[in-house]
Amino acid sequence: MDRPAAARPFGGYHVDPGGEADHELTQVGPRTPAGEYFRRFWHPVALASDLTTRPLRIRILGEDLVLFRRPDGEIGLLHLHCLHRRASLEWGRIEDQGLRCCYHGWLYGIDGRLLETPLEPPTSKLRERLCLGAYPTKERWGLIFAYMGPPDEMPEFPVYDSLCIEGDVLAPYPHKYPCNWLQVAENSMDHDHVVYLHTPKDGDPQFYASWGIAPTIVYQRFDYGIHYTYSRRVADKIWMGMEDIYLPNFTQAGCVFTMDGGKPKYFGRNAFTRWVVPLDDTNTTVFMLAHFNDRADPFRAEYLEEANLQKLESGTTQDRPYEERQRDPGDFETIVGLGPVNLHSREHLSATDRGVSMFRRMVRKAVRALADGTPPVQHTAAGVRPIPTNGGDNVLDIPARASCDDRELVIEVSQRVLDIYRDSESLTGEARDSLVIERLKALEAEYAIS
Numbered sequence: 001m002d003r004p005a006a007a008r009p010f011g012g013y014h015v016d017p018g019g020e021a022d023h024e025l026t027q028v029g030p031r032t033p034a035g036e037y038f039r040r041f042w043h044p045v046a047l048a049s050d051l052t053t054r055p056l057r058i059r060i061l062g063e064d065l066v067l068f069r070r071p072d073g074e075i076g077l078l079h080l081h082c083l084h085r086r087a088s089l090e091w092g093r094i095e096d097q098g099l100r101c102c103y104h105g106w107l108y109g110i111d112g113r114l115l116e117t118p119l120e121p122p123t124s125k126l127r128e129r130l131c132l133g134a135y136p137t138k139e140r141w142g143l144i145f146a147y148m149g150p151p152d153e154m155p156e157f158p159v160y161d162s163l164c165i166e167g168d169v170l171a172p173y174p175h176k177y178p179c180n181w182l183q184v185a186e187n188s189m190d191h192d193h194v195v196y197l198h199t200p201k202d203g204d205p206q207f208y209a210s211w212g213i214a215p216t217i218v219y220q221r222f223d224y225g226i227h228y229t230y231s232r233r234v235a236d237k238i239w240m241g242m243e244d245i246y247l248p249n250f251t252q253a254g255c256v257f258t259m260d261g262g263k264p265k266y267f268g269r270n271a272f273t274r275w276v277v278p279l280d281d282t283n284t285t286v287f288m289l290a291h292f293n294d295r296a297d298p299f300r301a302e303y304l305e306e307a308n309l310q311k312l313e314s315g316t317t318q319d320r321p322y323e324e325r326q327r328d329p330g331d332f333e334t335i336v337g338l339g340p341v342n343l344h345s346r347e348h349l350s351a352t353d354r355g356v357s358m359f360r361r362m363v364r365k366a367v368r369a370l371a372d373g374t375p376p377v378q379h380t381a382a383g384v385r386p387i388p389t390n391g392g393d394n395v396l397d398i399p400a401r402a403s404c405d406d407r408e409l410v411i412e413v414s415q416r417v418l419d420i421y422r423d424s425e426s427l428t429g430e431a432r433d434s435l436v437i438e439r440l441k442a443l444e445a446e447y448a449i450s
């Protein structure tokens, strides 16, 4: 085949040095299409433990903001700059009614109302005329969430069943990436990398040796996102991880460090809940909740240290000597190594990128639909509370059969498991648990070799 000059050996000179990012998906500032789309959802913006008696300066979706907790516990999220002469309110003082600018003392309520202008004449109408930009917040699970979209379009705050498990110990922590949100989020749709990056053939596995077995992946798509399974044949068992991807940036997955596919497990729950939050176009914080409970990972006190939590989730910590990072790179090295914003026009997507392409297509469709006037579908739409989710693991005792291709068998079983989860979505709590577990065991019995 006659290759173009740039695709020939030693053809570096001919390679076009340019390249473009996928701006439609990567730009999240105010009034950009993807920025508008992101603003239609609730997102975590800080850890509750970051709030002290002083204001906290943050940046979310390209906006500079200040977050503070009033003495009565109410939380305010305001535009960073004072309406008067634009002093930064990070230097302000928290008072009973709100946040007071340090420069001339203008006082703002948590809803942005201008409550006092102490140096102005008593007849001043400034308080009636002005209001600082503010956003509604909610505090849950050790995180502060905000909604930054049009007030009339504010969706219901989503509460997922995975966040209502009795006895669950939750550990919130941030995972910071100096790069665009898309390359962080789509790593969750690129399950195949686990086989290579996290389970090197010439080194210790970052998780478990079974991660090195090539997975069989089955996707189910919905208007709010994707459920997918990643399954591995481990002796006579099928070890099946379940991942939830809810657009645009929410993911949940199974355990990474207590599972090796050995012991049967039915409807294990997720070990991590993640929101991939763009701070701006080149900085992202993944707000993480690690779960420790009998159906996810067991609790050990040392896990609560942030470095250990990072390691549990991505196999390595971010803060390591350069040489060690070269010897044993992890998610952080690969994702940040793509550059501040990946040059998507220079990628060569391949068979393992089916999930990445699917995710981009779905986000693009939703971004364009919103630009044309159709708001995104929220995962609250079905009406069941708390919202049923799937993230977790199953280990099913379903041996391979001499009479059929094992990959085909695993695909068939994965589809049936996804259907079992789907069919149980009108139920919650123990009712859903028992139905799913009962049907998983029945499935196992159906495939038993007598």
Ligand code: FES
Binding pocket: 082, 083, 084, 085, 086, 087, 101, 102, 103, 104, 105, 106
């Ligand atoms: S700049 Fe804030 S009160 Fe003057």
Ligand SMILES: [Fe+2]
Binding pocket: 187, 193, 194, 198, 314, 331
């Ligand atoms: Fe990874």
